[in-house]
């Protein structure tokens with residue numbers, strides 16, 4: 001890629017694409033694209049039967065982050081825990097768990113709104129148990145040296161809620177145009193974003209094994 005895939009670029013390209021959609025007879029396409037109004041049905045599952053109880057909450061629009069959440073859940077279960085992996089849209093109650101992991105895909109430098117809403121609603125509980133975050137995005141595939149920038153995607157949420165994650169996993173996501181809406185595809189095309197599934201499940205499992213200790217589960 002000739003230009004780096006930074007948040008600033010996503011903001012610039014998104015503003016242009018949304019503007020063009022509005023001007024070009026797409027009418028209210030930009031309004032309809034509101035990301036919190038478009039997320040599908042994604043699986044919830046319970047993995048393992050250990051003593052500790054862990055909640056993994058995730059937000060996704062294409063299924064990318066669901067796969068990462070499942071990998072995290074499976075890896076934690078191997079350490080002897082019962083892990084509930086639940087989409088944020090299902091609104092799980094974080095109370096009663098020994099640890100919580102929350103993660104989301106990214107749109108324009110920020111987690112999906114419905115994940116931020118869930119974390120905000122549950123902030124009281126999330127401040128009283130060990131919590132880790134994870135973020136899945138394309139920057140970690142194209143420009144992994146921008147990890148600090150990606151880590152900062154959750155700074156506003158941390159500031160707003162007072163929830164302090166023990167760690168933030170930063171993972172490469174995917175760009176499958178078939179799973180994006182038309183405006184999203186236009187944005188990704190304008191970004192010259194590479195197509196493919198860049199998830200590295202070994203890296204996800206490695207981070208998870210490390211974070212288990214930080215969450216006080218081992």
Ligand SMILES: Cc1cc2nc3c(=O)[nH]c(=O)nc-3n(C[C@H](O)[C@H](O)[C@H](O)COP(=O)(O)O)c2cc1C
Nearest residue numbers: 060061062064065105106108109137138139173174
């Ligand atoms: C409109 C749009 C904006 C995006 N903005 C960013 C961004 O700011 N930074 C980034 O690294 N990735 C960005 N991405 C890439 C997604 O985060 C990536 O496709 C991720 O895998 C999506 O995960 P999900 O489908 O589980 O939500 C964007 C994708 C789209 C379609």
